[in-house]
Amino acid sequence: MAEIITAKVLRYDPSTDDAPWFQDFQVEWVEDPSGIMTALQVLHAINYDQEQIGYDYCCRSGLCGRCSMLIDGKAALACWTPMTPGDHTFEPLPKFPVVKDLIVDRSRAYERFIEANTSIQTVNPIVNLPDIDYNLYWNTLERLNMCRECMCCYSVCPKLQDKGSNWKDFSGPGALMAIAQRYLDTEDEADRLAQAVYSGLFICDQCGECNKVCPSYIAIVDIIAQMQEDATTRGLQPSGTAEFM
């Protein structure tokens, strides 16, 4: 008999449901020639062959960052999560309001990226593309470019609570990486280190949760640690954190 995946999907349509509820779906395990079936495929199988469920995707190949959700309790991209036969749970990414089922509104994290302002700040306009040290480019900047804005890191960061003011004081790991990109590159002339500090650099205690879920394999903790050290050297470390309203 064919092997089965039992997908426990957290469903919630705020326009019709009083509260979120779990629904079980049985999906046949169909592996591809590499022996892989992904979580996105499981969701497709439910959505096309059984009934409509809310989930978001675009690229189906680990690029666009739209399919982020909690799979078996872990923040991940559905299209880049290989499944095994058996039981699995699918829940929306925590800390964001649910739009429908597995789709959340991630705008409060996206706003932090906007505030980070990755547009290059230079006194002179860019005339030519300047040289950049290859190792810096390939091992750091290229990975920062690749951030999917998937917001997985926001969903796990213990310093950002569901409710609470840290969303105001702390830009969060993703936006700090956007600032870091400009701090580390050699073209930007703004004081990006100070910006990182004002964005809550020292609120991070380097717990490492964000690193574990980042699909772009950005060395978030190392980069934050380096910026914290540089800021301390420059005397930019705040003497404490205050709760402002």
Add this chain to the structure above:
Amino acid sequence: MSEVSRRDFLKSAGLVGVGAAVAGLAGCGSNTTSSNGSSEDASAVPYPVGVHEADVLVIGGGIAGCTAARRAMAKGASVIVVDKGLWGHSGTSGINWGHDTETNEWSDDDGSGTIAFWCMCHDGMPDQTFALALCQAVHKARPDATTEQVGSILERTPDNHPASLNAVAPFNGDHGCFPRYFAQSVKRLGAEIHDRTNILDVLLDEGGNVAGAVGLNLKTGEASVFRAKTVVMAMGSFAWISGWNGMSPYTIAGPENTGDGHRILIQKGLAMRDMEQEPFDNVQWTPIGIRQGMGSTGGAITNHTLLLNKNKERITTRIDTPPEGRYYGNAELMRLCVKTILDGDATENGGFYVDARNFADPTNNRYYRRCGENQMRALGYEMPDYVEVVPEQWETAGRPFNYSTTAETEIPGLFYAASGQGSWFGMAFFGAYGTGFMAGEGAADKAAELSAASAIPWDQVNGILGDAYSLLDAEPENGIRSTIVFRKIQEAYWSGLGPIRNEEGINATLAELDRIESEDIPKMFVPSKSKQMNSDWLRAIEAKSLITCARGVAQAALIRKETRGAHCRTDYPALDNVNWLKNTKVQLVDNAWVSEVVDIDDSIISKEILATIIPDFGIDITVKPN
């Protein structure tokens, strides 16, 4: 409408952002109206409608739309951008995590030196008057410098230089442009952004000028009317039409790319040019987590030396008579791929191998280098030395037939921006960015001349919304779920209009479309009546776009009785530069398709010269025996 919902609605339609001019409400408080309300009469519409106004409305937030929005704002216009998907993550641009850029910005001339190359790469097909304006616009718009300006850091080679070396040449390429930074920039510049909002149609005033557009907020199901002096249509391709492979269509485009823009233009009676041209690429077939999305290997066609047949022979070295001294580009490679398939030399799943043995080498384009690493980390999959890739459509080269040098369509005030012909040669970015710049500038200039936007034609709004809501409400007997009908259209399309075509196959596709329209569409229904992110409802609405685009492509494909670009016909396998330097033109007139072939515009480079520089092989080329 009750007080409570009216208040909630006011909140949701509230004024946002610096770019906003007016936001208001219409249509509330009346359920008893005739459907023929006059143009000025908002109460004709029995649905809650939020009204938003700006100088320029941009529909679509990909590379083309973001560039148009940035240009229009730079010229002082207030701008609204509407996108069907998640802002910065939608359509083809939303997938494109690391474009190759193409530019002529380092070139000495103003762009006029670029046009010969552009015509050559596109098998002689460009409308030369427009192509010149495009090349000049890109030269001025500086895509590479702007890409770095807004956020991306383009690839630097092991000797620390950018790939292009900023070299003076008609065309240059760099690697690693991330459209998400353009999207961020548009938001930062203060455009009023409405994402997850599906534009249903463009509105015209009594004089036939553009008046705005009407859409549905997919998060609430509520209607929005966007009133603007000018509109830029930048809604991407219709590549989502292509078949179904068990995971997704045979395309690398996004699920938003259902050709709504093309459908709107066609329904408004505009003639379309070269709709048969749908370039394909070859993309990794397995593991399924990266199939057809180019998460990893792929783009093989642009690096043709890597493309091998089932016997692991380079397909390019199998040509008996290489087009020596001539440009040898993507279009020729697409034809060679088709030839290889027709010869029975394709791999098990109908494609090719890519030699990936030295992918990680620092001399390779960044695109390929972390494929193996990513596949291992994300999926535990060890990439083999030879990776199987299969053809799938990646863009749409068709465009409005008549298109001014300011990117305006025949509808006054309606501008159009898309990669168009650029995709033919793998220079989609050049096309999308350049037309976006032209359209943004044209739309802002024209808006500046107009004292006010046209009044909202409420009767049109009413009709359009009535159609959309009735799709949600329909309860036909023996109903077929919309998502299933949608997939049947995709399958019908791919069977006759995929990369290998002939008259019989195209007609079979048309016959199946007829059947779907007469039998399935009347039974199409949406099981859930929720208005909130109801994907079945969206698919029901989009089905019309798929069918219209499929028919347009079929008409164009039928009349191009030769092989050219990505259009390969087994019944007309030759590429004929003597008789076929022609564009196809298809148009829906009084509900009937009219199609014809028209001589190219060769006002700058003559047909005779073109015929000598375009590689003249179709899928009839002789290849060396194995």
